[in-house]
Amino acid sequence: MGKNALLVSRSLDGGVTWSDPVTIIKDTSPRILNDKEAITADPGNSNFVYLVWDRVESPVGTLINPEKVIGLGFKSPATFSRTTNGGVSWEVPSIIYDPGANNQTIGNQIVVLPNGTLVDFFNELLNFRNDEGGSHLDFNLSLKRSSDRGVTWLPHGPPIRAAKMQSRAVIDPQLNGVRDPDTGARVRTGDILPQVAVDRNPRSPGFGNLYAVWQDARFSSFAHDSIAFSMSRDGGFTWSTPIQINRTPTNIRSGDQQAFTPTVRIVSGRPDCTGVSLKTDYFLVHCHLSASVSCTSSANWASEARITPASFDMRKAPVARGFFVGDYEALAVIGNEFKPFFVQSGIVTGDPSDVFFTSVGP
Structure with a gap:
């Protein structure tokens, strides 16, 4: 190294x-x-x-x-x-x-x-048998808490385990995660990297809520990766059952339904998530959160809003254990606008990848 x-x-x-x-x-x-x-x-x-x-x-x-x-x-x-x-x-x-x-x-x-x-x-x-009764390849969205700005961390011993992370690459390395649906070539993604956010707006119905997103294949019986979401209303001690939040059409072949590398942030009390879809490229999806509407149901998440004006060619991306435009992206918030920060390939002639920045209104 x-x-x-x-x-x-x-x-x-x-x-x-x-x-x-x-x-x-x-x-x-x-x-x-x-x-x-x-x-x-x-x-x-x-x-x-x-x-x-x-x-x-x-x-x-x-x-x-x-x-x-x-x-x-x-x-x-x-x-x-x-x-x-x-x-x-x-x-x-x-x-x-x-x-x-x-x-x-x-x-x-x-x-x-x-x-x-x-x-x-x-x-x-947890690669081998562990204290939670799991065996080989046990991947967990886990957390530790500190009430003294990082001097001490709790719980002692094992962390709080919020959810299992079950992307295709995690469940069976032979599946090799996301694949080019036409050629079978590997696409390297953020399949083992969760993203999280907290709502700090005191006027929001979700004030204090924690939100987490990650790649997961459980919703398709492990045929393809989707974007999983879970939330906590009590500071991370307990978590909702994971749901799928990307709105990729289901009447297309499984390979075109793959979604990956999500990021989550909060604007005006509303959790929004960006990700990459092999059908729609970069997209943004948000929850219709209100005092009476919860984000724990897939039905309360809106249709995907496309971020990229046109498709980019993943096959022109640099190859690093698969076509690779990064295993994490960025999403910032300024006022009521989201500021996605992401990578595309093949946009500039002769350049394998470039970084892009845009604004998405409320």
């Missing part, structure tokens, strides 16, 4: 200029990779910013792929650092949760509840 480090820069003028980077952690051993970092500014106190990632430690003499799902004696704990002075300095990294040898966390993300509690979400990969 080679030398690697995590660096953080800050801007005090809205991104026009940036400070010199601060090194959070640096490793020179080829056995260690600091992977899938995510940073969260505390909306309740601008002095606090939280950084979380998985720190992959491979066994001596073995160089592994950090996303490999078969255990080889490696470790990958959820690792944390924070600043309490607005990014001037950062604390020595500490471990939030270590699932033990041959297990892994990946896709860590921290959100801040309205009461200031931190919630770290991650995919907990």
